Amino acid sequence: MARMKFLCDAERCIECNGCVTACKNENEVEWGVNRRRVITINDGEPNETSLSVACMHCTDAPCMAVCPVDCLYQTDEGIVLHDKDTCIGCGYCLFACPFGAPQFPQEGAFGERGKMDKCTFCAGGPEEDNSPAEQAKYGANRIAEGKLPMCAEMCSTKALLAGDANEVSDIYRERVISRGSNKGAWGQNLAYNADGRKR
Protein backbone atom coordinates (compact mmCIF):
# COMPACT_ATOMS: atom_id res chain seq x y z
CA MET A 1 0.00 0.00 0.00
CA ALA A 2 1.23 3.41 -0.90
CA ARG A 3 2.04 5.99 1.78
CA MET A 4 0.90 9.39 0.52
CA LYS A 5 3.09 12.39 1.29
CA PHE A 6 3.59 16.00 0.33
CA LEU A 7 7.01 17.42 -0.39
CA CYS A 8 7.61 21.07 -1.18
CA ASP A 9 10.95 21.73 -2.81
CA ALA A 10 12.14 25.06 -1.42
CA GLU A 11 14.61 25.47 -4.27
CA ARG A 12 11.80 25.45 -6.83
CA CYS A 13 8.80 27.24 -5.32
CA ILE A 14 8.34 30.66 -6.94
CA GLU A 15 5.39 31.88 -4.85
CA CYS A 16 2.95 31.86 -7.75
CA ASN A 17 0.15 30.69 -5.41
CA GLY A 18 -1.09 28.37 -8.15
CA CYS A 19 -1.48 25.57 -5.58
CA VAL A 20 -3.61 27.82 -3.37
CA THR A 21 -5.86 28.74 -6.26
CA ALA A 22 -6.08 25.18 -7.54
CA CYS A 23 -7.05 23.92 -4.08
CA LYS A 24 -9.59 26.64 -3.50
CA ASN A 25 -11.20 26.00 -6.89
CA GLU A 26 -11.10 22.22 -6.92
CA ASN A 27 -12.52 21.87 -3.43
CA GLU A 28 -14.89 24.85 -3.43
CA VAL A 29 -13.37 25.91 -0.12
CA GLU A 30 -15.56 28.36 1.76
CA TRP A 31 -14.81 32.00 2.46
CA GLY A 32 -12.26 32.67 5.17
CA VAL A 33 -10.73 29.22 4.92
CA ASN A 34 -7.47 28.46 3.15
CA ARG A 35 -6.45 24.83 3.10
CA ARG A 36 -3.12 25.69 1.54
CA ARG A 37 -0.98 28.78 1.77
CA VAL A 38 2.35 29.91 0.40
CA ILE A 39 4.77 31.54 2.83
CA THR A 40 7.79 33.55 1.77
CA ILE A 41 10.63 33.85 4.25
CA ASN A 42 12.80 36.96 3.82
CA ASP A 43 10.44 38.38 1.25
CA GLY A 44 12.33 40.75 -1.01
CA GLU A 45 15.62 40.10 0.80
CA PRO A 46 18.60 37.98 -0.13
CA ASN A 47 17.93 34.35 0.79
CA GLU A 48 14.26 34.54 -0.03
CA THR A 49 12.53 31.18 0.22
CA SER A 50 8.96 30.35 -0.65
CA LEU A 51 7.18 27.28 0.61
CA SER A 52 3.71 25.87 0.12
CA VAL A 53 2.17 24.49 3.28
CA ALA A 54 -1.02 22.62 4.12
CA CYS A 55 -1.85 19.56 6.19
CA MET A 56 1.17 17.27 5.87
CA HIS A 57 -0.81 14.12 6.80
CA CYS A 58 1.59 13.35 9.62
CA THR A 59 2.58 9.97 10.90
CA ASP A 60 1.16 9.64 14.44
CA ALA A 61 -0.71 12.89 13.80
CA PRO A 62 -0.90 15.29 16.81
CA CYS A 63 -4.41 16.43 15.85
CA MET A 64 -5.74 12.89 16.15
CA ALA A 65 -4.29 12.57 19.64
CA VAL A 66 -6.13 15.59 21.02
CA CYS A 67 -9.51 15.51 19.25
CA PRO A 68 -12.12 15.11 22.02
CA VAL A 69 -14.59 13.44 19.65
CA ASP A 70 -12.07 11.33 17.72
CA CYS A 71 -13.40 12.70 14.44
CA LEU A 72 -9.97 12.50 12.78
CA TYR A 73 -8.76 9.28 11.23
CA GLN A 74 -5.93 8.14 9.00
CA THR A 75 -6.56 6.07 5.89
CA ASP A 76 -4.48 3.06 4.89
CA GLU A 77 -2.60 5.39 2.59
CA GLY A 78 -1.61 7.67 5.48
CA ILE A 79 -4.03 10.45 4.58
CA VAL A 80 -5.48 12.22 7.64
CA LEU A 81 -9.20 12.88 7.15
CA HIS A 82 -11.98 14.00 9.43
CA ASP A 83 -15.71 13.63 9.92
CA LYS A 84 -17.46 17.01 9.87
CA ASP A 85 -20.65 15.49 11.27
CA THR A 86 -18.81 14.60 14.46
CA CYS A 87 -16.54 17.65 14.70
CA ILE A 88 -17.64 20.13 17.38
CA GLY A 89 -15.29 22.98 16.48
CA CYS A 90 -13.29 23.05 19.71
CA GLY A 91 -10.05 24.05 18.01
CA TYR A 92 -7.83 21.52 19.79
CA CYS A 93 -6.47 20.14 16.48
CA LEU A 94 -5.33 23.65 15.62
CA PHE A 95 -3.65 24.04 19.03
CA ALA A 96 -1.70 20.84 18.38
CA CYS A 97 -0.85 21.11 14.68
CA PRO A 98 2.74 22.17 13.87
CA PHE A 99 1.73 23.40 10.40
CA GLY A 100 -1.33 25.47 11.27
CA ALA A 101 -3.40 23.30 8.94
CA PRO A 102 -6.84 23.10 10.61
CA GLN A 103 -9.03 26.06 9.68
CA PHE A 104 -12.27 27.19 11.27
CA PRO A 105 -15.02 29.31 9.78
CA GLN A 106 -16.27 31.92 12.27
CA GLU A 107 -19.86 31.35 13.27
CA GLY A 108 -22.54 33.05 15.31
CA ALA A 109 -22.65 36.34 17.14
CA PHE A 110 -19.53 35.62 19.17
CA GLY A 111 -17.38 34.34 16.31
CA GLU A 112 -17.13 30.85 17.72
CA ARG A 113 -15.46 28.15 15.69
CA GLY A 114 -17.51 26.26 13.15
CA LYS A 115 -16.62 22.80 11.91
CA MET A 116 -12.97 22.31 11.11
CA ASP A 117 -11.80 22.30 7.52
CA LYS A 118 -8.41 21.25 6.25
CA CYS A 119 -6.56 19.72 3.33
CA THR A 120 -7.89 16.24 2.54
CA PHE A 121 -5.11 15.36 0.07
CA CYS A 122 -8.05 15.64 -2.36
CA ALA A 123 -9.44 12.46 -0.79
CA GLY A 124 -12.83 13.72 0.45
CA GLY A 125 -14.22 12.42 3.70
CA PRO A 126 -16.01 9.47 5.28
CA GLU A 127 -19.03 9.71 2.96
CA GLU A 128 -19.40 7.59 -0.15
CA ASP A 129 -16.74 8.50 -2.73
CA ASN A 130 -17.72 11.50 -4.86
CA SER A 131 -21.24 11.60 -3.47
CA PRO A 132 -22.93 15.03 -3.34
CA ALA A 133 -22.66 14.96 0.48
CA GLU A 134 -18.91 14.36 0.33
CA GLN A 135 -18.52 17.00 -2.36
CA ALA A 136 -20.40 19.57 -0.29
CA LYS A 137 -18.51 18.99 2.95
CA TYR A 138 -14.99 18.16 1.85
CA GLY A 139 -14.66 19.00 -1.84
CA ALA A 140 -13.02 16.78 -4.41
CA ASN A 141 -12.11 13.14 -4.04
CA ARG A 142 -9.45 12.80 -6.73
CA ILE A 143 -7.75 9.91 -4.95
CA ALA A 144 -10.86 7.77 -5.51
CA GLU A 145 -10.57 8.60 -9.20
CA GLY A 146 -6.93 7.53 -9.27
CA LYS A 147 -5.65 11.12 -9.47
CA LEU A 148 -3.27 13.08 -7.26
CA PRO A 149 -4.07 16.28 -5.31
CA MET A 150 -4.87 19.25 -7.53
CA CYS A 151 -2.32 21.57 -5.88
CA ALA A 152 0.62 19.38 -6.86
CA GLU A 153 -0.80 18.61 -10.29
CA MET A 154 -1.09 22.33 -11.03
CA CYS A 155 2.31 23.34 -9.66
CA SER A 156 4.05 25.23 -12.44
CA THR A 157 7.59 24.46 -11.32
CA LYS A 158 6.83 21.03 -9.88
CA ALA A 159 8.09 22.29 -6.54
CA LEU A 160 5.12 20.74 -4.77
CA LEU A 161 5.16 16.99 -5.06
CA ALA A 162 2.37 14.75 -3.84
CA GLY A 163 1.94 11.01 -4.05
CA ASP A 164 3.41 7.74 -2.94
CA ALA A 165 6.37 8.37 -0.63
CA ASN A 166 8.72 6.23 -2.71
CA GLU A 167 7.91 7.98 -5.98
CA VAL A 168 8.20 11.39 -4.34
CA SER A 169 11.58 10.54 -2.83
CA ASP A 170 12.86 9.17 -6.12
CA ILE A 171 12.01 12.41 -7.93
CA TYR A 172 13.52 14.49 -5.16
CA ARG A 173 16.65 12.31 -5.00
CA GLU A 174 17.31 12.88 -8.70
CA ARG A 175 17.07 16.61 -8.10
CA VAL A 176 19.47 16.42 -5.18
CA ILE A 177 22.00 14.55 -7.30
CA SER A 178 21.88 17.00 -10.17
CA ARG A 179 21.85 19.96 -7.78
CA GLY A 180 24.44 18.64 -5.35
CA SER A 181 22.44 19.85 -2.34
CA ASN A 182 19.50 18.55 -0.34
CA LYS A 183 18.51 21.75 1.36
CA GLY A 184 15.16 21.97 -0.39
CA ALA A 185 12.97 19.29 1.20
CA TRP A 186 11.03 20.98 3.87
CA GLY A 187 9.17 19.66 6.92
CA GLN A 188 9.74 16.01 6.07
CA ASN A 189 11.30 14.93 9.33
CA LEU A 190 8.76 16.84 11.37
CA ALA A 191 5.76 15.38 9.59
CA TYR A 192 6.77 11.82 8.95
CA ASN A 193 9.12 10.96 11.79
CA ALA A 194 7.07 11.11 14.98
CA ASP A 195 10.19 10.93 17.14
CA GLY A 196 11.67 13.85 15.22
CA ARG A 197 8.81 15.98 16.49
CA LYS A 198 10.16 16.07 20.01
CA ARG A 199 12.68 18.74 20.75
Added chain:
Amino acid sequence: MSEYLHSTLFSGFLQRMLVLITLLFSVSLASTSYAGNVASADGNGTKGADYWRAINQQGQSGYTTAKGKEAGVLINRSGEDWRLTRNQQVKPIGQWMLAGTLGVLFVFYLLVGKNRLDQPRSGQVIERWKRTDRYVHWIVAVLFLLLALTGLSILYAKHFMPDLIGKDGFGTYLQVCKWIHNYGGPVFILTLVIMFFKWVRNNWFNGHDFRWFIQGGGMIKGKHPHAGYMNGGEKLWFWILMLGGVVISLSGLVLDFPAYIDAREDFQLANLIHGAASLIVLCATFAHIYIGSLGTEGALEGMVNGHVDETWAKQHHDLWYDEVKSDR
Protein backbone atom coordinates in the same frame (compact mmCIF):
# COMPACT_ATOMS: atom_id res chain seq x y z
CA MET B 1 4.78 40.00 11.39
CA SER B 2 3.09 43.22 12.35
CA GLU B 3 -0.22 41.53 11.76
CA TYR B 4 0.73 38.81 14.19
CA LEU B 5 1.76 41.33 16.81
CA HIS B 6 -1.39 43.31 16.30
CA SER B 7 -3.88 42.73 19.03
CA THR B 8 -7.09 44.44 19.94
CA LEU B 9 -7.39 46.23 23.24
CA PHE B 10 -9.65 43.46 24.47
CA SER B 11 -7.35 40.59 23.69
CA GLY B 12 -4.40 42.61 24.94
CA PHE B 13 -6.10 42.87 28.30
CA LEU B 14 -6.86 39.17 28.40
CA GLN B 15 -3.33 38.36 27.45
CA ARG B 16 -2.02 40.48 30.29
CA MET B 17 -4.42 38.78 32.69
CA LEU B 18 -3.20 35.43 31.44
CA VAL B 19 0.37 36.42 32.07
CA LEU B 20 -0.66 37.43 35.57
CA ILE B 21 -2.34 34.10 36.18
CA THR B 22 0.71 32.34 34.86
CA LEU B 23 2.94 34.15 37.29
CA LEU B 24 0.57 33.52 40.17
CA PHE B 25 0.40 29.82 39.60
CA SER B 26 3.95 29.42 38.37
CA VAL B 27 2.86 27.32 35.42
CA SER B 28 5.97 27.20 33.33
CA LEU B 29 5.66 25.90 29.84
CA ALA B 30 8.24 25.98 27.17
CA SER B 31 6.58 28.11 24.56
CA THR B 32 7.72 28.86 21.10
CA SER B 33 9.09 32.33 20.69
CA TYR B 34 8.48 34.15 17.47
CA ALA B 35 11.69 35.67 16.30
CA GLY B 36 10.90 39.22 15.41
CA ASN B 37 13.92 39.60 13.18
CA VAL B 38 14.47 38.00 9.85
CA ALA B 39 16.42 34.76 9.88
CA SER B 40 19.99 35.59 9.03
CA ALA B 41 22.07 33.95 6.39
CA ASP B 42 25.20 32.14 7.43
CA GLY B 43 27.42 34.96 6.21
CA ASN B 44 28.30 33.41 2.88
CA GLY B 45 25.01 34.38 1.32
CA THR B 46 23.65 30.82 1.45
CA LYS B 47 20.81 29.36 3.45
CA GLY B 48 22.65 27.67 6.27
CA ALA B 49 21.57 25.60 9.23
CA ASP B 50 20.64 28.71 11.24
CA TYR B 51 18.25 29.72 8.50
CA TRP B 52 16.36 26.46 8.61
CA ARG B 53 16.56 26.26 12.39
CA ALA B 54 14.78 29.61 12.60
CA ILE B 55 11.95 28.16 10.53
CA ASN B 56 11.83 24.67 11.98
CA GLN B 57 12.55 25.29 15.66
CA GLN B 58 11.82 28.94 16.35
CA GLY B 59 8.67 29.45 14.34
CA GLN B 60 10.09 32.05 11.98
CA SER B 61 7.25 33.73 10.15
CA GLY B 62 7.25 35.11 6.66
CA TYR B 63 5.06 36.91 4.18
CA THR B 64 1.88 35.29 2.95
CA THR B 65 -1.18 36.40 1.05
CA ALA B 66 -3.32 34.15 3.23
CA LYS B 67 -5.21 36.15 5.82
CA GLY B 68 -5.47 34.46 9.14
CA LYS B 69 -3.94 34.21 12.54
CA GLU B 70 -0.30 33.18 12.35
CA ALA B 71 -0.80 32.41 8.65
CA GLY B 72 2.81 33.43 8.03
CA VAL B 73 4.23 30.86 10.44
CA LEU B 74 5.51 27.72 8.74
CA ILE B 75 6.14 25.56 11.78
CA ASN B 76 4.85 26.12 15.28
CA ARG B 77 6.17 23.53 17.69
CA SER B 78 4.29 24.77 20.74
CA GLY B 79 1.48 22.34 19.97
CA GLU B 80 3.70 19.44 20.91
CA ASP B 81 4.31 20.86 24.40
CA TRP B 82 0.61 21.51 24.82
CA ARG B 83 -0.42 18.07 23.58
CA LEU B 84 2.02 16.23 25.83
CA THR B 85 1.14 18.34 28.89
CA ARG B 86 -2.58 17.88 28.34
CA ASN B 87 -2.60 14.22 27.41
CA GLN B 88 0.17 12.95 29.64
CA GLN B 89 -0.16 15.18 32.70
CA VAL B 90 -3.45 17.04 33.07
CA LYS B 91 -5.62 14.12 31.96
CA PRO B 92 -4.10 11.26 34.00
CA ILE B 93 -3.33 13.38 37.08
CA GLY B 94 -6.85 14.85 37.03
CA GLN B 95 -8.36 11.41 36.71
CA TRP B 96 -6.48 10.11 39.76
CA MET B 97 -7.22 13.27 41.75
CA LEU B 98 -10.96 12.89 41.16
CA ALA B 99 -10.94 9.17 41.89
CA GLY B 100 -8.67 9.71 44.90
CA THR B 101 -10.95 12.37 46.38
CA LEU B 102 -14.01 10.16 46.00
CA GLY B 103 -12.06 7.26 47.50
CA VAL B 104 -10.90 9.28 50.51
CA LEU B 105 -14.44 10.53 51.12
CA PHE B 106 -15.81 6.99 50.89
CA VAL B 107 -13.22 5.60 53.29
CA PHE B 108 -13.81 8.56 55.63
CA TYR B 109 -17.53 7.80 55.56
CA LEU B 110 -16.89 4.14 56.34
CA LEU B 111 -14.45 4.86 59.17
CA VAL B 112 -15.91 7.98 60.81
CA GLY B 113 -19.44 8.00 59.47
CA LYS B 114 -21.94 10.78 59.58
CA ASN B 115 -21.34 13.70 61.92
CA ARG B 116 -24.55 13.26 63.92
CA LEU B 117 -26.31 15.63 66.27
CA ASP B 118 -25.12 15.03 69.86
CA GLN B 119 -28.42 16.12 71.37
CA PRO B 120 -31.92 15.28 70.20
CA ARG B 121 -33.54 17.84 67.93
CA SER B 122 -35.11 20.71 69.82
CA GLY B 123 -37.92 21.16 67.33
CA GLN B 124 -37.18 24.88 67.37
CA VAL B 125 -35.69 26.18 64.15
CA ILE B 126 -33.81 29.36 63.27
CA GLU B 127 -33.36 30.90 59.85
CA ARG B 128 -29.90 30.30 58.39
CA TRP B 129 -30.21 30.99 54.65
CA LYS B 130 -32.62 33.54 53.24
CA ARG B 131 -34.50 32.77 50.05
CA THR B 132 -32.09 34.86 47.91
CA ASP B 133 -29.11 33.07 49.46
CA ARG B 134 -30.61 29.73 48.58
CA TYR B 135 -31.42 30.78 45.01
CA VAL B 136 -27.88 32.04 44.50
CA HIS B 137 -26.47 28.83 45.96
CA TRP B 138 -28.54 26.45 43.86
CA ILE B 139 -28.17 28.39 40.62
CA VAL B 140 -24.40 28.40 41.06
CA ALA B 141 -24.53 24.73 42.06
CA VAL B 142 -26.59 23.58 39.08
CA LEU B 143 -24.51 25.62 36.63
CA PHE B 144 -21.31 24.34 38.21
CA LEU B 145 -22.39 20.72 37.94
CA LEU B 146 -23.53 21.20 34.34
CA LEU B 147 -20.21 22.81 33.43
CA ALA B 148 -18.30 20.11 35.29
CA LEU B 149 -20.19 17.33 33.54
CA THR B 150 -19.78 18.86 30.08
CA GLY B 151 -16.15 19.76 30.75
CA LEU B 152 -15.30 16.27 31.96
CA SER B 153 -17.04 14.89 28.87
CA ILE B 154 -14.85 17.01 26.62
CA LEU B 155 -11.77 15.80 28.49
CA TYR B 156 -12.49 12.11 29.05
CA ALA B 157 -15.67 10.87 27.38
CA LYS B 158 -14.02 9.85 24.10
CA HIS B 159 -12.43 6.91 25.87
CA PHE B 160 -15.67 5.11 26.63
CA MET B 161 -18.78 6.85 25.29
CA PRO B 162 -18.52 6.09 21.56
CA ASP B 163 -18.72 2.39 22.46
CA LEU B 164 -21.88 2.99 24.49
CA ILE B 165 -23.93 5.32 22.29
CA GLY B 166 -22.24 5.06 18.92
CA LYS B 167 -19.93 7.49 17.17
CA ASP B 168 -22.69 9.69 15.74
CA GLY B 169 -24.56 9.86 19.02
CA PHE B 170 -21.35 10.76 20.79
CA GLY B 171 -20.65 13.54 18.28
CA THR B 172 -24.10 15.01 18.90
CA TYR B 173 -23.71 14.66 22.66
CA LEU B 174 -20.39 16.46 22.67
CA GLN B 175 -21.70 19.20 20.39
CA VAL B 176 -24.42 19.85 22.98
CA CYS B 177 -21.75 19.72 25.71
CA LYS B 178 -19.73 22.38 23.89
CA TRP B 179 -22.73 24.66 23.57
CA ILE B 180 -23.70 24.26 27.23
CA HIS B 181 -20.10 24.80 28.28
CA ASN B 182 -19.45 27.82 26.06
CA TYR B 183 -22.73 29.62 26.70
CA GLY B 184 -23.23 28.47 30.29
CA GLY B 185 -19.74 29.60 31.25
CA PRO B 186 -20.33 33.36 31.07
CA VAL B 187 -23.67 32.95 32.93
CA PHE B 188 -21.82 31.03 35.63
CA ILE B 189 -19.30 33.87 35.94
CA LEU B 190 -22.16 36.33 36.52
CA THR B 191 -23.73 34.19 39.22
CA LEU B 192 -20.35 33.70 40.85
CA VAL B 193 -19.84 37.47 40.98
CA ILE B 194 -23.26 37.86 42.62
CA MET B 195 -22.39 35.14 45.12
CA PHE B 196 -19.09 36.83 45.91
CA PHE B 197 -20.61 40.18 46.74
CA LYS B 198 -23.50 38.59 48.60
CA TRP B 199 -21.38 36.40 50.87
CA VAL B 200 -17.93 37.93 51.08
CA ARG B 201 -18.60 39.80 54.32
CA ASN B 202 -19.37 36.50 56.08
CA ASN B 203 -16.15 34.94 54.90
CA TRP B 204 -13.25 36.99 56.25
CA PHE B 205 -11.08 34.75 58.39
CA ASN B 206 -10.71 35.49 62.11
CA GLY B 207 -9.10 33.95 65.20
CA HIS B 208 -11.93 31.48 65.76
CA ASP B 209 -11.32 30.02 62.32
CA PHE B 210 -7.66 29.48 63.13
CA ARG B 211 -8.57 27.55 66.30
CA TRP B 212 -11.27 25.74 64.30
CA PHE B 213 -8.63 24.46 61.87
CA ILE B 214 -6.26 23.50 64.71
CA GLN B 215 -9.01 21.30 66.15
CA GLY B 216 -9.73 19.75 62.76
CA GLY B 217 -13.15 21.31 62.59
CA GLY B 218 -14.58 18.67 64.88
CA MET B 219 -14.91 16.35 61.92
CA ILE B 220 -13.33 13.46 63.71
CA LYS B 221 -15.23 12.68 66.86
CA GLY B 222 -14.28 15.20 69.42
CA LYS B 223 -15.15 18.49 70.90
CA HIS B 224 -16.82 20.89 68.49
CA PRO B 225 -14.68 23.98 68.09
CA HIS B 226 -16.26 27.40 68.35
CA ALA B 227 -17.60 28.83 65.12
CA GLY B 228 -19.59 31.84 64.06
CA TYR B 229 -22.12 32.04 61.23
CA MET B 230 -19.53 30.50 58.89
CA ASN B 231 -16.90 28.11 60.21
CA GLY B 232 -13.30 27.94 58.99
CA GLY B 233 -14.00 25.15 56.55
CA GLU B 234 -16.89 26.95 54.93
CA LYS B 235 -14.76 30.08 54.56
CA LEU B 236 -11.92 28.07 53.07
CA TRP B 237 -14.32 26.54 50.52
CA PHE B 238 -15.68 29.99 49.69
CA TRP B 239 -12.19 31.25 48.89
CA ILE B 240 -11.21 28.12 46.97
CA LEU B 241 -14.31 28.59 44.82
CA MET B 242 -13.79 32.32 44.35
CA LEU B 243 -10.05 32.28 43.62
CA GLY B 244 -10.41 29.14 41.52
CA GLY B 245 -13.37 30.82 39.88
CA VAL B 246 -11.29 33.83 38.83
CA VAL B 247 -8.66 31.59 37.23
CA ILE B 248 -11.23 29.34 35.58
CA SER B 249 -13.31 32.28 34.38
CA LEU B 250 -10.45 34.24 32.81
CA SER B 251 -8.96 31.20 31.10
CA GLY B 252 -12.44 30.14 30.01
CA LEU B 253 -13.16 33.53 28.45
CA VAL B 254 -9.98 33.25 26.38
CA LEU B 255 -11.18 29.89 25.05
CA ASP B 256 -14.71 31.16 24.59
CA PHE B 257 -13.91 34.03 22.24
CA PRO B 258 -11.44 32.75 19.64
CA ALA B 259 -12.27 35.66 17.35
CA TYR B 260 -10.59 38.12 19.73
CA ILE B 261 -7.45 36.17 20.59
CA ASP B 262 -4.52 36.19 18.22
CA ALA B 263 -2.01 33.68 19.45
CA ARG B 264 -2.35 29.96 19.64
CA GLU B 265 -0.07 29.99 22.70
CA ASP B 266 -2.80 31.85 24.59
CA PHE B 267 -5.32 29.13 23.80
CA GLN B 268 -2.88 26.40 24.78
CA LEU B 269 -1.98 28.03 28.07
CA ALA B 270 -5.60 28.93 28.81
CA ASN B 271 -6.68 25.38 28.05
CA LEU B 272 -4.15 23.86 30.46
CA ILE B 273 -4.86 26.36 33.25
CA HIS B 274 -8.61 25.96 32.74
CA GLY B 275 -8.44 22.17 32.91
CA ALA B 276 -6.06 21.94 35.86
CA ALA B 277 -7.83 24.60 37.96
CA SER B 278 -11.25 23.13 37.21
CA LEU B 279 -10.16 19.65 38.24
CA ILE B 280 -8.78 20.98 41.53
CA VAL B 281 -11.95 22.94 42.31
CA LEU B 282 -14.04 19.91 41.33
CA CYS B 283 -12.21 17.78 43.91
CA ALA B 284 -12.97 20.42 46.54
CA THR B 285 -16.59 20.39 45.36
CA PHE B 286 -16.85 16.66 46.00
CA ALA B 287 -15.75 17.31 49.59
CA HIS B 288 -18.23 20.20 49.93
CA ILE B 289 -21.11 18.09 48.63
CA TYR B 290 -20.24 15.24 50.98
CA ILE B 291 -19.90 17.46 54.06
CA GLY B 292 -23.06 19.37 53.21
CA SER B 293 -25.23 16.31 52.66
CA LEU B 294 -24.27 12.79 53.72
CA GLY B 295 -21.49 13.89 56.04
CA THR B 296 -23.34 16.15 58.44
CA GLU B 297 -26.75 15.46 59.92
CA GLY B 298 -29.06 18.45 59.56
CA ALA B 299 -26.82 20.57 57.34
CA LEU B 300 -28.61 20.14 54.02
CA GLU B 301 -31.99 21.31 55.34
CA GLY B 302 -30.48 24.73 55.99
CA MET B 303 -29.80 25.19 52.30
CA VAL B 304 -33.00 23.44 51.15
CA ASN B 305 -35.67 25.17 53.25
CA GLY B 306 -33.60 27.85 54.91
CA HIS B 307 -34.02 26.78 58.54
CA VAL B 308 -31.85 24.69 60.83
CA ASP B 309 -32.66 23.06 64.13
CA GLU B 310 -31.40 24.95 67.17
CA THR B 311 -29.53 21.86 68.31
CA TRP B 312 -27.64 21.83 65.02
CA ALA B 313 -26.87 25.52 65.30
CA LYS B 314 -25.64 25.13 68.88
CA GLN B 315 -23.43 22.19 67.88
CA HIS B 316 -21.87 23.53 64.68
CA HIS B 317 -22.10 27.30 64.95
CA ASP B 318 -22.31 28.05 68.67
CA LEU B 319 -21.11 31.66 68.45
CA TRP B 320 -23.69 32.41 65.74
CA TYR B 321 -26.36 30.71 67.86
CA ASP B 322 -25.49 32.88 70.86
CA GLU B 323 -25.54 35.95 68.65
CA VAL B 324 -28.97 35.12 67.27
CA LYS B 325 -30.35 34.40 70.74
CA SER B 326 -28.92 37.55 72.33
CA ASP B 327 -30.42 39.66 69.55
CA ARG B 328 -33.90 38.58 70.43
